[in-house]
Amino acid sequence: MMDGVNSRVISGAALCVRGLSKSFGRKVVEDLDLTISPGEFYALLGPNGAGKTTTLRMIAGLMRPDAGSIEVFGRNVLADPLGAKSIMAWIPDEPLLYDKLSPLEYLEFIAGLWRVEPKLARERANELLETLGLWSHRNERCEGFSRGMKQKTVLAGALIHEPSFLLLDEPLTGLDAASSRLVKDLLLAETKKGAAIILTTHILEVAERLATRIGILSGGTLLAQGDLAALKTQAGLHHGSLEDVFLKLTDAQGASPVRGVTAA
Amino acid sequence: MFSAPGFPWLLRHELRVLWRGSILMRTHRHVILPVLVVGALFQGVALLLARQVAAHPIGQDEMMLAANINIVFLFALMFSRAMTASIDVIYGRGDADFLLASPIPPGRVLAVRRLGVAASIAAPWVLLGGVLGNALAVYGQFWALSVYPMFFAEALLVAALAFALVVVLLRFVSPQTTRRTGHTLALITGVGIFIIGQMPRFVPKPELAQFWASLLPGAGGGGPSFIFARGLLGQGGALAASIAFALAGFAIVWVFLAKPFADGVITAAASRPRGRAATQGGVFRGSPFAASLAKDLRLLGRFPGVVTQIIYRSLTLVPVALILAGRFHVDGIGDGMAVTVPLLVFLAGQLGLFFISVLAGSETIPELAATAPVPPSTPQRAALAASAYATIFIVAVPALAVMARAPGLLPVLIFGIAGVLLSNLLLGLQMPIPLVRASFGKTSTGTVMGLILGVSVSSVWSFIVWLAVAPNPLAWLISSNS
Numbered sequence: 011m012m013d014g015v016n017s018r019v020i021s022g023a024a025l026c027v028r029g030l031s032k033s034f035g036r037k038v039v040e041d042l043d044l045t046i047s048p049g050e051f052y053a054l055l056g057p058n059g060a061g062k063t064t065t066l067r068m069i070a071g072l073m074r075p076d077a078g079s080i081e082v083f084g085r086n087v088l089a090d091p092l093g094a095k096s097i098m099a100w101i102p103d104e105p106l107l108y109d110k111l112s113p114l115e116y117l118e119f120i121a122g123l124w125r126v127e128p129k130l131a132r133e134r135a136n137e138l139l140e141t142l143g144l145w146s147h148r149n150e151r152c153e154g155f156s157r158g159m160k161q162k163t164v165l166a167g168a169l170i171h172e173p174s175f176l177l178l179d180e181p182l183t184g185l186d187a188a189s190s191r192l193v194k195d196l197l198l199a200e201t202k203k204g205a206a207i208i209l210t211t212h213i214l215e216v217a218e219r220l221a222t223r224i225g226i227l228s229g230g231t232l233l234a235q236g237d238l239a240a241l242k243t244q245a246g247l248h249h250g251s252l253e254d255v256f257l258k259l260t261d262a263q264g265a266s267p268v269r270g271v272t273a274a
Numbered sequence: 275m276f277s278a279p280g281f282p283w284l285l286r287h288e289l290r291v292l293w294r295g296s297i298l299m300r301t302h303r304h305v306i307l308p309v310l311v312v313g314a315l316f317q318g319v320a321l322l323l324a325r326q327v328a329a330h331p332i333g334q335d336e337m338m339l340a341a342n343i344n345i346v347f348l349f350a351l352m353f354s355r356a357m358t359a360s361i362d363v364i365y366g367r368g369d370a371d372f373l374l375a376s377p378i379p380p381g382r383v384l385a386v387r388r389l390g391v392a393a394s395i396a397a398p399w400v401l402l403g404g405v406l407g408n409a410l411a412v413y414g415q416f417w418a419l420s421v422y423p424m425f426f427a428e429a430l431l432v433a434a435l436a437f438a439l440v441v442v443l444l445r446f447v448s449p450q451t452t453r454r455t456g457h458t459l460a461l462i463t464g465v466g467i468f469i470i471g472q473m474p475r476f477v478p479k480p481e482l483a484q485f486w487a488s489l490l491p492g493a494g495g496g497g498p499s500f501i502f503a504r505g506l507l508g509q510g511g512a513l514a515a516s517i518a519f520a521l522a523g524f525a526i527v528w529v530f531l532a533k534p535f536a537d538g539v540i541t542a543a544a545s546r547p548r549g550r551a552a553t554q555g556g557v558f559r560g561s562p563f564a565a566s567l568a569k570d571l572r573l574l575g576r577f578p579g580v581v582t583q584i585i586y587r588s589l590t591l592v593p594v595a596l597i598l599a600g601r602f603h604v605d606g607i608g609d610g611m612a613v614t615v616p617l618l619v620f621l622a623g624q625l626g627l628f629f630i631s632v633l634a635g636s637e638t639i640p641e642l643a644a645t646a647p648v649p650p651s652t653p654q655r656a657a658l659a660a661s662a663y664a665t666i667f668i669v670a671v672p673a674l675a676v677m678a679r680a681p682g683l684l685p686v687l688i689f690g691i692a693g694v695l696l697s698n699l700l701l702g703l704q705m706p707i708p709l710v711r712a713s714f715g716k717t718s719t720g721t722v723m724g725l726i727l728g729v730s731v732s733s734v735w736s737f738i739v740w741l742a743v744a745p746n747p748l749a750w751l752i753s754s755n756s
Contacts, residue, residue: 110573110576118558119565122562123565
């Protein structure tokens with residue numbers, strides 16, 4: 011069994027990003043510094059094209075940055091990508107599933123990739139399938155699943171190797187209210203066990219309710235971060251919701267008001 | 275205010291989408307240039323052939339029989355393709371609901387889609403038949419130009435019937451099973467044509483002549499069953515009747531399907547629950563390679579039409595089986611044991627190329643393995659191993675039979691299979707052959723170049739082992755030249 015799998019690494023900073031930059035002709039992420047502690051739920055917000063997904067992909071080891079360093083629980087993602095990946099799980103907005111496999115077969119595959127000890131993997135798979143309401147569908151092929159069911163299957167795959175660090179890119183897309191609550195509870199339970207989570211979402215209410223800290227990214231630069239009170243201070247607002255803070259900080263760039271409609 | 279697009283606009287859109295999704299366009303942007311060169315070569319060969327035909331005219335009855343056989347074969351070949359194309363235009367492209375939700379009248383969408391199917395199934399045959407028709411016209415046989423309207427008319431009728439059958443089948447089975455039915459029909463047609471081609475080897479000449487004579491139109495001209503054949507031979511009335519018949523078939527099916535299509539009944543069948551995996555307790559493996567191999571073997575086994583595709587590619591096993599069973603003996607050639615080695619090597623190459631192409635096309639989420647703590651080569655090694663395993667599984671029985679009948683050939687056979695597998699698996703990984711979509715809504719993968727190179731590699735390896743096992747490997751060349 012690989013080091014880190016099934017035995018959570020919770021010492022030191024969960025994520026330490028320094029001077030991270032990436033450009034595709036234009037700068038997408040620029041000199042980003044980010045630190046997340048074990049057990050922390052960090053929400054990364056930003057308008058479309060802010061660089062959220064690129065940041066997550068670089069942390070997950072899917073994309074090499076132009077400059078900067080990334081460490082996950084002390085493991086250097088660039089120098090030791092396999093070591094870092096062994097304690098991470100990445101969930102993108104589009105479910106990463108093989109349509110021709112059943113959820114149980116999918117979990118077998120994931121557990122094998124992360125070298126989870128077979129007996130433990132089986133127990134964990136059964137537990138996750140039951141918790142996520144997929145037990146009765148465990149032998150059905152995923153091709154007939156709704157988007158929400160697919161997303162839950164992917165979540166089960168992400169959790170089967172008990173990662174210390176989870177990267178979630180719009181994980182609640184397509185989930186109904188009950189499933190959404192279930193997933194939120196599951197994720198919070200993971201943070202209570204010491205795992206750190208970084209999540210991107212456009213649903214500000216999710217960030218407001220779940221995250222211990224929120225970062226607002228725009229044009230590849232971190233504009234502000236902290237809890238809601240700190241963000242309000244940074245935005246110069248005494249009242250208002252996260253939406254107000256977000257719109258103030260990002261200045262609703264490029265958007266025109268809808269004619270005849272005034273915000274409540 | 276926008277107005278609903280007209281029929282020509284929609285047809286142009288449909289044909290453009292079909293063209294851009296065609297195998298040719300997936301191969302290379304400039305593929306049309308080599309296609310034109312090959313087309314010119316075909317036209318040249320057709321001119322030589324047409325000169326022979328013009329110089330040695332055959333009887334009208336025989337011409338009618340040949341035309342009828344062509345019509346029947348073409349019908350069968352077009353039908354299976356029309357079934358899969360029909361399923362694809364209903365579900366595969368995923369735009370049926372989008373168009374139904376637009377202000378375009380649903381009946382117009384349905385008609386255009388079926389015309390698109392007809393055009394796509396007619397195109398290859400019109401191109402092939404067209405070069406011969408052109409060549410015959412050059413030699414004054416203008417009737418041969420009727421190949422153009424006749425092939426389109428036949429495609430129109432076939433598209434209508436196949437579409438109707440698909441809709442009926444979808445009431446009872448899933449789109450996947452319906453598509454499998456289309457593949458099975460293609461397989462039966464292919465095997466049927468192969469068997470008919472082999473008839474002279476097994477049926478004594480007098481009986482064979484009697485059989486063909488019974489199919490001739492005779493004094494009465496063969497009646498209605500020869501109308502399409504007469505149309506293909508350029509007889510004006512028959513040509514007009516054939517086209518009218520095809521148009522009527524197309525219209526009748528449209529009348530019956532327009533309402534259920536407009537109501538969304540047809541497209542709704544796509545949301546039918548899909549297959550269940552075989553119930554099992556979960557065989558978890560602690561190794562990334564073993565887990566990837568198991569996943570790949572499952573994906574191979576669940577590829578649409580995998581059984582029919584394997585059988586279709588394994589037709590070379592028919593002569594191999596006959597030879598191994600001792601049913602083949604020709605004076606001067608012997609029992610043909612040496613032939614089995616290149617045939618099996620060729621088969622192994624083609625199967626290997628097919629399997630690795632399936633896996634390359636099924637790898638819809640490479641990012642998953644990329645986020646796992648495994649070297650990037652692990653998924654590739656697993657795909658190669660799974661493809662090799664599946665190929666060896668199929669060729670193992672005939673290889674064992676070769677070992678029993680002629681053990682001396684075994685080392686060359688193993689060498690050839692290993693060589694062709696290694697070559698074609700590596701080739702297929704980079705350049706998979708075109709295959710049907712692994713799942714609905716996913717982009718097809720593969721290029722014609724992979725197919726051409728793969729067949730070439732299999733042929734080269736077959737030739738190498740032929741040189742090694744045949745007592746006088748080039749005798750056939752010398753004897754045919756002398």
